[in-house]
Each structure stands twice: as C-alpha cells, then as structure tokens.
Amino acid sequence: MGRPGAAVDVIDAQYGGILSDSASVLVPCRVYSIAGGRVVTSGTTVDVRLSRSGGSWRVTATHPAQPGAAASRLSADARQVLASGRIALPPASAADIRSGQVHDSVLRTMLELAKTYRIGISVIRSGHPINVFGTSRPSDHPRGRAFDTWQINGHAVVAPGTSRALITSYMRAAESLGSYNVGGPYQLSGAAFFSDQTHHDHVHAGFTA
Structure with a gap:
C-alpha cells in the first residue's frame, strides 16, 4: 500500500x-x-x-487485515466458494477462506445465496473490529462466523437506486438459511433482524456456529 x-x-x-x-x-x-x-x-x-x-x-x-497462513487442506464448501463465479471476494476475504478459519455455516450460506443472487462480499473475518464497535461484546466476524455483503446482483446496497425489495429479499434469504443476526438498511419483522446507521451500507449475516 x-x-x-x-x-x-x-x-x-x-x-x-x-x-x-x-x-x-x-x-x-x-x-x-x-x-x-x-x-x-x-x-x-x-x-x-x-x-x-x-x-x-x-x-x-x-x-x-491479518488473514493468517493458508491451510494445508480446505473443506469442499471452502473450495466451492473460492471457485464460484457468482461470489466476488476481496483479497482479504479470499485469504480468510484459504486459512481454513471460516465456519462452514458461513460458506454454505454464501453458496446457497449465490444460487439466486450474484453477491459482492466486503468482509468476512480479518480486517473487522474484534469487538462490536463501541462495545466490549465480541464480534462474530473475527471468529469466522459472519460475512458482510456490499453488492447484490451488481447493485451496491448503499446506492439510492437499489431496489428495497432486492435487499429485503436477500436479508430474509440469509435468515432462512440459518443466520441468527441479519443487519441491513431496513428493519424487518422477526427477532433475527436489525437495522442501524452502521448497517445502512451493507447486509450483515452472523451465525452461532
């Protein structure tokens, strides 16, 4: 840099x-x-x-970011995410997956979402604050149990012209695939969903394991 x-x-x-x-x-x-x-x-x-x-x-x-060294062996899900033409990964996120430190729940959800959507990932594990910003509560990201999406079907989440229906359908799909904590620019009904100023520009999906 x-x-x-x-x-x-x-x-x-x-x-x-x-x-x-x-x-x-x-x-x-x-x-x-x-x-x-x-x-x-x-x-x-x-x-x-x-x-x-x-x-x-x-x-x-x-x-x-400090993704860590590449693992000697990767799961089938990890290999599929890295090879997918429908999941755009920035370098640090790809390295996170190659390190073997991303949970299969995250990988499987991305693969399932990619069957319906073309997704642009911004952050998975490394490069994210250790704690939820402004708190002492550990974030799911550094533990390899969350991913953020900044782009859906070529449309930036933050762009004013991006369809609300596209974003909310993506959020609901993430929840249906097992995310217990889905954040985005819109508050949806259901215990899993939240919205705040931090998440007006991306969709967060977190997992318990």
Whole structure:
C-alpha cells in the first residue's frame, strides 16, 4: 500500500461502526504492483479508525487485515466458494477462506445465496473490529462466523437506486438459511433482524456456529 509503482483499487468502503465522535471504516482493496517485469495482484482490507473534533473527522489509526497462513487442506464448501463465479471476494476475504478459519455455516450460506443472487462480499473475518464497535461484546466476524455483503446482483446496497425489495429479499434469504443476526438498511419483522446507521451500507449475516 505505499510501494513505489503500486496502484490501489478500492473495492468498497463500509462502516465497521459509527458513534457520535468515533468511527471505523472498512476498506477492502486490491493492490497492483510490478515485480520481475510483470503485474502482481495482492490486496488487503484496512480498518480505518477516525475521530471527530468539532465539525471535522481525522484518521487516527489504520489496521490492515491479518488473514493468517493458508491451510494445508480446505473443506469442499471452502473450495466451492473460492471457485464460484457468482461470489466476488476481496483479497482479504479470499485469504480468510484459504486459512481454513471460516465456519462452514458461513460458506454454505454464501453458496446457497449465490444460487439466486450474484453477491459482492466486503468482509468476512480479518480486517473487522474484534469487538462490536463501541462495545466490549465480541464480534462474530473475527471468529469466522459472519460475512458482510456490499453488492447484490451488481447493485451496491448503499446506492439510492437499489431496489428495497432486492435487499429485503436477500436479508430474509440469509435468515432462512440459518443466520441468527441479519443487519441491513431496513428493519424487518422477526427477532433475527436489525437495522442501524452502521448497517445502512451493507447486509450483515452472523451465525452461532
């Protein structure tokens, strides 16, 4: 990210959390650089922390993802997600899956959703705050039990023109596939659903195991 001759392609920028005077913005990106006369593609997800003073915000810290080393063996579900042409994974999320630290509940749900929707994933495990932002409660993401979707059928969740029906049908599908905690820009009926300012720009799906 700052290497000479490198170019950064920001895939998305979504809230990891926002309070009145502090925020977390998660930025999945690809990095293109030249090595040995050829273009090399890498990337990460950065948890950018901001603090508010008066009417302006400033960056106070950056925390790049740490997906961990690739596992020697992967489950069939993991291999299918990595090979799917209907699931767009940013580099850190793909590395999360290759590390073997993403639960099969997450992988199976993504595969089932991809039968109906083309989905753009923003964050799975690494690059997300350890705790739910502003609390001491552990997030499901670092434990490999959640994923965030920023794009459905080519439409960004946050875009004003994206169909509400598309987003809500996706949220309900995630719940029907076993997610106990589905967050998004719309409050739906049912104990599993929630909506807040943090989740106006993506759909979160969390799992108990």
